[in-house]
Amino acid sequence: MSTTLEPPDTQKPGASHAVGRPISRVDGPAKVEGQAQFAAEVPVQGLTYATIVSSTIARGRLASLDVTAAQTAPGVVYVMTHENAPRFQPPALIRTQPRAAGASDLPIMQDASIHWNGEPIAIVLAETQEQADYAASLVRATYEEEPASLVFDDEIANARHPESILGEPPTIEVGGDVEAALRVAAVTVDRTYVTPRHNHCAIELHAATVVWDGDALTVHDATQMLGNTQWTLAQIFGLDERNVRILSPFVGGAFGGKGLWSHQILAIAASRASDRPVRVVLSREGVFRLTGGRTTTEQRVALGARPDGTLTALVHTGHAAMTSHNNCPEQFTFPARHLYAADALRIAQDVVDIDMIANTFMRAPGESIGTFALEAALDELAEKLALDPIELRRRIEPVVDPTSGKPFSSRHLLEAYRRGADAFGWDRRDPKPRSRRDGEWLLGTGVATATYPYYRMPGGSAQIVISADGSAVVRMASHEMGMGTATVQAQFAADHLGLPFERVRFEYGDTNLPAGTPAGGSSQSASIIAAVVATTTALVERLIPLAGPSSPLAGLQPSEVELRDGGIYATTDPGRGERYETILARAEQDEVSAEVPAPGPGEAQQFSMHSYGAQFAEVRVNAVTGEVRVSRFLGSFDVGRILNPKTAASQLRGAIIMGIGLALTEETLLDERSGRIMNPSLAEYHVPVHLDVPHIDVMWRDVPDPIAAGGVHGIGEIGITGVAAAIANAIYNATGKRIYELPITLDKLL
Ligand code: MOS
Numbered sequence: 001m002s003t004t005l006e007p008p009d010t011q012k013p014g015a016s017h018a019v020g021r022p023i024s025r026v027d028g029p030a031k032v033e034g035q036a037q038f039a040a041e042v043p044v045q046g047l048t049y050a051t052i053v054s055s056t057i058a059r060g061r062l063a064s065l066d067v068t069a070a071q072t073a074p075g076v077v078y079v080m081t082h083e084n085a086p087r088f089q090p091p092a093l094i095r096t097q098p099r100a101a102g103a104s105d106l107p108i109m110q111d112a113s114i115h116w117n118g119e120p121i122a123i124v125l126a127e128t129q130e131q132a133d134y135a136a137s138l139v140r141a142t143y144e145e146e147p148a149s150l151v152f153d154d155e156i157a158n159a160r161h162p163e164s165i166l167g168e169p170p171t172i173e174v175g176g177d178v179e180a181a182l183r184v185a186a187v188t189v190d191r192t193y194v195t196p197r198h199n200h201c202a203i204e205l206h207a208a209t210v211v212w213d214g215d216a217l218t219v220h221d222a223t224q225m226l227g228n229t230q231w232t233l234a235q236i237f238g239l240d241e242r243n244v245r246i247l248s249p250f251v252g253g254a255f256g257g258k259g260l261w262s263h264q265i266l267a268i269a270a271s272r273a274s275d276r277p278v279r280v281v282l283s284r285e286g287v288f289r290l291t292g293g294r295t296t297t298e299q300r301v302a303l304g305a306r307p308d309g310t311l312t313a314l315v316h317t318g319h320a321a322m323t324s325h326n327n328c329p330e331q332f333t334f335p336a337r338h339l340y341a342a343d344a345l346r347i348a349q350d351v352v353d354i355d356m357i358a359n360t361f362m363r364a365p366g367e368s369i370g371t372f373a374l375e376a377a378l379d380e381l382a383e384k385l386a387l388d389p390i391e392l393r394r395r396i397e398p399v400v401d402p403t404s405g406k407p408f409s410s411r412h413l414l415e416a417y418r419r420g421a422d423a424f425g426w427d428r429r430d431p432k433p434r435s436r437r438d439g440e441w442l443l444g445t446g447v448a449t450a451t452y453p454y455y456r457m458p459g460g461s462a463q464i465v466i467s468a469d470g471s472a473v474v475r476m477a478s479h480e481m482g483m484g485t486a487t488v489q490a491q492f493a494a495d496h497l498g499l500p501f502e503r504v505r506f507e508y509g510d511t512n513l514p515a516g517t518p519a520g521g522s523s524q525s526a527s528i529i530a531a532v533v534a535t536t537t538a539l540v541e542r543l544i545p546l547a548g549p550s551s552p553l554a555g556l557q558p559s560e561v562e563l564r565d566g567g568i569y570a571t572t573d574p575g576r577g578e579r580y581e582t583i584l585a586r587a588e589q590d591e592v593s594a595e596v597p598a599p600g601p602g603e604a605q606q607f608s609m610h611s612y613g614a615q616f617a618e619v620r621v622n623a624v625t626g627e628v629r630v631s632r633f634l635g636s637f638d639v640g641r642i643l644n645p646k647t648a649a650s651q652l653r654g655a656i657i658m659g660i661g662l663a664l665t666e667e668t669l670l671d672e673r674s675g676r677i678m679n680p681s682l683a684e685y686h687v688p689v690h691l692d693v694p695h696i697d698v699m700w701r702d703v704p705d706p707i708a709a710g711g712v713h714g715i716g717e718i719g720i721t722g723v724a725a726a727i728a729n730a731i732y733n734a735t736g737k738r739i740y741e742l743p744i745t746l747d748k749l750l
Contacts, residue, residue: 018491018501020702022646026487026506027250027480036250039222040207040281047209048077049129050267050280051136053122054289055114058355058675059148062112062121062141069138070124075131078274079139081122085109086269089236091260093327094228095166098459101228101260103292104358106325108262109269114143115325116357117675118289123266125274129281148355150675152296152321159319159350165331172337172403175344181313185304189381190315193301193373194741195332197321197668198294198362199287199680201687204252206291207281208264210271216243221264224254225518226477227459230511232260237268249509251481255658256361256520258481261291288680293668295321295330295359297369301377309387309395311342316374322351326358331366335451335721336374338610341398355675361520363658364717367452368724372662372742375448375725380738383431389447389729390417390426390614401608409607409707412638413449416701417614420447420636423699424616433736441620443631444734448725450613450635452718454526454708456601457517462531463595464493464539470566470581471503478508478528479519483716484647489528491643492710496536498563499580514595522611522714525643529710531598536563538594543568546592547583552576603707611713613637615656615726621734626746628731630660633723634697640713641704652698652719659723661688664743 030036055062067079087110091102109120122139126132149155162170175181182188209220217239223229226246234241251258267280282290297320304313316336320329333347382389394414400407421427429445430436436443463475474493480486489506497504507513517527540558547553553561553568553576562571569577584592603609618632635656642648665686669678679685698719704711724742731749732738739748 018494019643021491021644023487023491023501023644024646025484026490038204038207038250038252039209039220039248040279042209042220044209044211044277046277048125048127048274048276048278049132050270050278051124051132052120052263052266052286052290053124053136053139054118055121055141056117056676057114057143057145058117058150060114060143060145062114063144064142065121066140067122070135073131073135073138075127076135077125077127077276078270079122079124080109080266080270080273082109082111086273088269091232091236091265094259095327099228099231101225101232103259103261103360104323104325108265116355118357118677120262120266120290123270125270125276125278148675149353150355150670151672152352152354155352155354156298156319159352162329162351165329165349171348173346174403178313178315178344178346181344182302182304182315185312186307187305187381187384188303189377189384190302191377191380191740193299193376195297195369195372196742197296197670198662198666199668199685200255200257200291200293200362201682201685202253202255202257205282205284206258206261206263206287208267209277209279210267211277212272215239217268218245218247219264219268220247222251222258223248224251224258224479224481224520225260226479226511227515228518229260233268236265246511247509248479251479254481254519255363256365257291257293259360263290284682285680288677289357292357292359294362294365297330297332299332299370299373301373303377303381305381305385307385309385309392311340311396312344314340314342314345316370317346317348319350319352321354321359323356323358324353328360328365330359332370332373334366334453335370337403338401338608339374339449339451340396341402345403347403356670363655364452364720367717368659368662368720371448371451371721372724372728375722376728379446379725379729379732388431390421393417393449404608406606406608409609410640410703410705411612412701412703413612416612416636416638419699419701420614420616420634423636423697424634426616433733438620440623442623442734443618443620444730444732445616445618446726446729446733448615448722448729450615450637450718450722452522452611452721454604454609454611454705454713455521455523456526456530456604456709457523458600459515460517460527460531461514461595461597462528462535463514463593464532464535465591465593466539466580467591468581468584468589470579472497472499473505473507474532475507475513476528476531477511477513477516478524479516480508481519483651484644485524488525488643488647492529493532496532496563499566522716522718525714526709526712527598529712533709534598535594535596538596539592540568542592542594543583546587547578548586551583551586552578607707609705609707611637611639611715611718613718613722615722617726617730619727619730619734621731621749626749628664628744628746628749630694630727632694635719637698637700637718638703639700639715639718640708641711642700642702643712648715649698651715653696655717655719656696656723657688657693659720660693660727662720662742663724663727667743
């Protein structure tokens with residue numbers, strides 16, 4: 001049940017109203033017909049196929065590396081190791097420079113040192129993938145092992161305080177001595193929560209097809225950061241950036257995992273050295289060994305409350321595992337900074353260095369697991385207070401951002417709770433655990449808050465071309481990873497330009513287009529829209545003079561017109577204006593275009609900007625086996641203006657499904673003796689399958705954020721937040737057992 005949407009009230013009369021319509025994805029037909037070419041499908045003459053050989057120790061040095069058998073195996077074209085690899089720079093770490101993309105800044109295959117179990121030690125190129133795989137199996141390595149830091153619990157003693165958490169201070173203290181407030185609080189909850197590592201499991205494996213032409217490099221990549229990859233590769237290989245082209249028109253899921261890892265860089269180096277184009281497609285095991293995911297955390301949430309539920313103290317602290325060569329500290333403390341009012345707050349997190357593959361962003365990094373701890377603790381507090389958990393949230397709703405003091409740009413969390421509770425039937429709940437039973441199944445329901453920040457990234461620039469036939473093309477090196485970018489951006493641009501949806505096309509996925517921004521942090525929709533709005537203004541400033549003195553537009557200022565009905569019209573005189581075709585025909589021009597960078601994202605400096613939601617879960621827990629089934633789920637969201645209810649519902653549902661995996665099944669198992677990932681396959685790393693997923697209701701209030709670009713918030717990531725807590729809270733309601741460690745597998749319930 002997606003809500004039926006009224007057209008947003010920001011619509012202009014006469015506009016085409018593409019925004020808000022459930023338009024099917026424009027890339028859908030190409031995908032179902034097999035016409036869409038992904039990075040591993042681009043046809044190239046003379047292609048070689050790559051296989052990467054991984055280290056089997058966590059830390060130390062290669063003592064010997066024998067590639068003779070591999071070099072003489074059938075079909076082998078080239079074998080590269082640190083001994084013959086060309087010299088190139090390490091990648092600049094993402095966020096250290098505006099367009100850096102590196103997931104790690106370790107040198108790649110430049111010496112004999114080993115930093116994680118799985119690090120590449122050789123890359124084999126052969127005429128077929130099977131030949132490359134076989135030859136790779138013949139590479140023999142011996143090692144001088146060094147002691148490695150692998151046990152998170154042990155290494156917490158050596159934790160370090162990072163300089164920043166994604167540019168934010170790692171520690172925030174408001175309102176004085178929070179521990180003293182806790183000691184005297186009428187009611188307290190003080191718990192430790194543990195969350196495991198996770199790996200990305202996008203359906204499309206990480207892949208790149210690499211072609212050199214002299215000094216010009218073309219990479220067909222599966223990436224969510226085209227421009228950053230272009231800049232970083234130019235730095236690594238000392239190339240003129242204009243000679244580096246990255247194409248990524250289709251990506252089969254990314255979720256934070258498809259950045260710049262070693263496989264693309266090694267394929268590029270090996271291609272140059274062998275003078276052959278290279279295709280590298282990681283195996284599923286390779287994705288686990290060579291690309292990172294979510295990291296493990298230990299979190300403390302302590303709450304002190306008055307008998308009425310208002311908070312005197314809120315503590316959210318803890319540790320996240322990281323490596324010394326990346327900077328992705330899993331910002332699990334971010335939700336607590338913005339969600340609830342408390343007299344005193346202490347929010348802080350440290351990092352623990354582990355010798356493992358660099359961890360990275362993975363669908364709401366931080367927020368997904370931070371809300372598990374915070375929202376499970378609130379559920380426990382509500383029970384102690386004998387308050388309904390939704391009523392507790394009502395009593396601690398802040399007036400302004402609790403840590404920054406900034407006003408909220410748009411916050412409708414309590415309304416999301418009210419609407420969600422009505423639709424879910426929350427009032428029929430018995431708060432007493434173990435009060436509903438169906439045979440050997442115990443039933444329970446739980447609720448939790450979802451939240452994710454509004455981000456808009458700088459550096460994007462859109463080109464808009466209006467042709468003599470009155471159609472428009474918007475061009476920007478943006479990303480379509482299956483979420484509907486190409487569709488919803490054509491919808492937005494159509495309304496903004498006053499054109500029918502069918503007459504607008506969005507071109508993306510190629511660094512030859514004007515600069516896009518990375519598709520991460522659920523920021524891309526707002527980032528593109530800001531550029532389109534800026535460029536449209538420039539286009540109007542060009543079109544009015546172009547229309548000339550005989551046009552009805554003559555004498556009007558850009559501020560006095562609106563775009564609708566396929567052209568430009570005076571705002572106060574609806575009959576005065578003309579269509580784009582007319583303007584271009586009179587001017588005898590085939591097209592008119594403009595390209596303007598988006599203004600910097602200053603809105604987030606002045607306001608606390610976030611999305612919110614209320615997640616409702618019903619579970620059935622088998623009293624005999626401990627098996628958990630999610631039997632119903634509803635997410636009620638406050639995510640700004642919805643561009644397309646069909647793609648939005650799909651985004652929100654998809655992330656909720658990832659949340660079910662987070663709650664119940666997903667866990668990357670690291671052998672603490674060797675640092676080797678023990679379950680690098682979909683057979684052993686359990687993502688939810690269809691039978692694990694009930695029908696998921698999603699609903700939203702379509703309220704544009706007046707401060708956000710286009711009124712829009714990103715909606716990719718919020719769906720996963722709060723899900724694990726809602727499920728854990730439902731499991732408590734069903735069984736009377738609170739589980740503080742994810743995933744909640746049946747052994748923990750027996
Ligand atoms: Mo975002 S971590 O790219 O889902």
